[in-house]
Amino acid sequence: MADSYDLIVIGAGPGGYVAAIRASQLGLKTAIIEREHMGGICLNWGCIPTKAMLRSSEVFHLMHRAKEFGLKADGIGYDLDAVIKRSRAVAKQLNQGVGHLMKKNKVTVVMGEATIPAKGKVSVKTDKGTEELSAKNIIVATGARARELPGLEADGDRVWTYKHALQPPHMPKNLLVIGSGAIGIEFASFYNTLGAETTVVEVMDRILPVEDEEISGFAKKQFEKQGMTILQKAMVKKLDRAKTKVTAHIEAGGKAEKHDFDTVISAVGIVGNTEGLGLEDLGVKVEKSHVVTDEYCRTGVEGLYAIGDIAGAPWLAHKASHEGVMVAELIAGKNNVHPVKPEAIAGCTYCHPQVASVGYSEAKAKELGYDIKVGHFPFIGNGKAIALGEPEGMVKTVFDAKTGELLGAHMIGAEVTELIQGYVVGRQLETTEQDLMETVFPHPTLSEMMHESVLDAYDRVIHY
Structure with a gap:
């Protein structure tokens, strides 16, 4: 007889494991199935280990600039194996943390390869054989993998x-x-x-x-x-x-x-992991390797949802996590469950200089028919940026000229992946340019540039 659950989640990445935790918090008997690593690609082979590596390169870059800061650093070098070892250790620590969270929240973990042979049924191939599970609701959170173009396939060597x-x-x-x-x-x-x-x-x-x-x-x-x-x-x-x-x-x-x-x-680019699950046989629509869903991540098959990378752009871990929470609350019958809006999700790129954005670009806002006001502020006009030795960068804001709504914010420079959340919260709270202008930003901080960019959009910039 199949083990029965209120919810089965397939895939333990940032969408799946978060969905499982929230479902368990809401009193749903929950199981999660993972074929490889708890935490998925993001934690093991994506967001986290790359940031650890990039931190090493950032420190290396700063070491070469020691003289600028009145410091001495001789014989500067690096040990690539040690850099990679640290990156893998960071990923391992967080991988184990996800396992701990599953135990803490009483989520049943099944390691193996899942298929959905029929509505409400999940079959899992494990090391010990095949386990049959059943649930009223199933969330597919199987993520994606690297796209490989013909003739450009990876060989792992060159x-x-x-x-x-x-x-x-x-x-x-x-x-x-x-x-x-x-x-x-x-x-x-x-x-x-x-x-x-x-x-x-x-x-x-x-x-x-x-x-x-x-x-x-x-x-x-x-x-x-x-x-x-x-x-x-x-x-x-x-x-x-x-x-x-x-x-x-x-x-x-x-x-x-x-x-x-x-x-x-x-x-x-990436390709959604849709193969081998039996989705098409259930009547799920798959287009260009991604599952077609409505705004609530419903596939059209009763009780079957798809979240995260497999459900399409934007392909971001935080989007997947929020979708996981939304679907868990929907299944639990919570009121006022709001869909995740793509334009409310920030994108962050951790190159040097960093890049971060939320909402519409200037061109997109114009394309959508908005009459806009645009503000800019350069890092060179900010005291903290100069003190940090990071004077290269820019903050750009786009407003609806009629209503004062913040349509988009775009940044490049030091620590902008942290700064962007200020504008994300602003958009979520539906703040206007007046709200942002009247907000007191602490000094000396990089965040003051966010204020100045808003002021600039309305011809009130102070420091540039």
Whole structure:
């Protein structure tokens, strides 16, 4: 006889495990199924270990600037194996933390490969055989994996995905990064800082193409200052692989040229993990490897939900977590459950300089028909930024000229991935430009630039 639950969650990433915890808090008998790692890709092979690596490269970068701060640092170097070891230790610590949270919240954990043979039924292949489970509700939170283009497939030796880049078999000397989204740019930033001669190829007309155009342009200048080669409106058509090098056929401006690299990182998007679950047989609609859902993550099959990366963009851990909470509350019958709005979700890229944004870009706001007011404030006008030795950056805000609604905020510079949350809260509380202008920001802080950018949108900027 199958073990029976109120909810079964398939996938223990930041969407799945959070959904399980919230469901258990609400009194639902809950089980979670994971085939590989508690915490999923984000915790084990994504957000967390990459940030640990980027922190190492940031410290390395600052060590080289010691003289600027009146300090001495001689014989500066790095041990790549030690950098990676620390990154993996950070991931392991958090992986174990998720396991502890499951026990604390009395969530049943089943390690194995899940399929959904029928509505309300889950079959799990484990080390000990097959377990049959049943539940009134099922959440699919199986995440996504790296997209691999024909001819550009990773081999783990000279051509890498993000997983190989997190445990590199060698330190690249001449690196090609294909794709300039968050993953590609973060790895480009890390390896470039450690001394790799780095080239980034982007098929779109600008790097970081989901960001505001001004931010993308500023980022490109900063990366080029750091020695990166940035190729926009370019495409890698083919890779010729040899034992010690890869020859990339790069097409740009109607011309095809060959360039040699010792390492290639492919970061050209993701593919949803929809295969093998039996979703199509249940009547679930899958488009371009992602499950089609409504705003409440319902698949159209009664009692079956999909959250996180498998349910489409934005592909962010915090979006998945919030969807997990929302669906758990929906299942538990909570009132006033609100859907997660994509435009209310901040995006953060932890390159150097950092990039962060929320809401509409200037171009998108115009496209949607808004009459807008736009404000800017540069890091060079901020005392804290200068004191930190981080004068390169910008804060940009976009407002509805008629209502004063904050439509979007876009930042590049030191610690902006922390600063952005101020604007996220502002948008959530539906603050207007007047509310933000009348808010007292502490001095000296980087956050003062957020205030000044708002003031600038209404021709009241003080310090620039």
